Amino acid sequence: MDEVRRPGRPRDAARDDALLDAARQVLLRDGYAGLSMEKVATLAGVGKPTLYRRWPSRAALVADAVLHSFLASVPGSPAPGPHATGSQRLADWFRAYAASVGDPHHAAMVLALTAAAAESPHAAESLYRQHTRGQYESLVGHLRAGVASGEFRADADLEAVADALIGSVLYQLLTRTEQAAPARAEHLLQLLLAGLRAPGRPG
Amino acid sequence: MDEVRRPGRPRDAARDDALLDAARQVLLRDGYAGLSMEKVATLAGVGKPTLYRRWPSRAALVADAVLHSFLASVPGSPAPGPHATGSQRLADWFRAYAASVGDPHHAAMVLALTAAAAESPHAAESLYRQHTRGQYESLVGHLRAGVASGEFRADADLEAVADALIGSVLYQLLTRTEQAAPARAEHLLQLLLAGLRAPGRPG
DNA sequence: GCGTTACGGAACGTACCGTAACGTTATTGA
């Protein structure tokens, strides 16, 4: 996994950062529709070929910009204690996730990634899924821990739960201008937990 | 509500249909990103000004194209019997919804609408919400019927349930190339029903 | 030095945008 030393002048990492920052700035202000490659390059003070040398398309650029800002910050956010129960870990994760999307910066990033994935069905798999896999798997991990400890039913479809949690936040983001109400997220959480608990075990 | 007879040559309704059909055709083949106004006009055998006379933007055209094909077909699809319970009505509705999105034609329409809403935050409210309100309200209606009959808890946040059901389908659509597994939809349904039922009432 | 690659800048042809100007056609109303 060593860095392969290529001949010639090495790429300037500062340019990567400048371009990614510019992309995020444009996304926050004008959304995915308002992001053009020229605008990003100009804002970053960088030539167009330099931009295209790094990312072959708008979707690829956006995906990286989102990945390096928002997504990396969520997975283990509240760092649940090692002795936390499955339901506690699940609740901590989901509350942190819902809250982070309440931040307009993060909301803009999620919307941009959604736009990139939705506008071209062929890219959906390679974009959206690949870049949200980290969150998804950490969520499923918390759920699995609950099953392993006997707190959750063994026959539960954990991915269905994960889809519902993440999907509901996404749907609220797409349909509501007001911020997604934390109360609603909490309610959904309790509802799913009630259905998840193993029979004969108290809440 | 009479049709106001304006002077001059009336618009040809056949052109509307041709344009909407062409738009759907392009969306299915190339997605939202591949839809240009020129392509739609050419495919419909219609001049560009004729297209712009009817829809001022790509998003508006797509919204109408989607609305007149897919959305109108869902709301009362299986036509639940008048004596059906809330959970039966809910299950019927959701199964029909999940199945309809399994159809590539419908999936393409939902993705297109999602792309239009996500790419420009300012348009999200007027686009996505307005055009999916019918489905959303009919779903919440089924839930309310369950509450009214005492089958569901009175303190349930029905919109949270609706967001989770619709959102999970949307999220699967965005992340999975394979068709959303009906089994997963069924599992989520049962999970939510378990949490919804009023205490002291058997499933 | 020499080969290779990165960089900013400029220019390229293409595609699509949204609008305007035609002449033609269809409908209303005097």
Place this chain on the structure above:
DNA sequence: TCAATAACGTTACGGTACGTTCCGTAACGC
């Protein structure tokens, strides 16, 4: 019958962004 009006198809327009290709220069390894 005949003007007025508006929807049509066609063509053309200026503008923007696309993605690529050069240029000359800069930074590295050999």
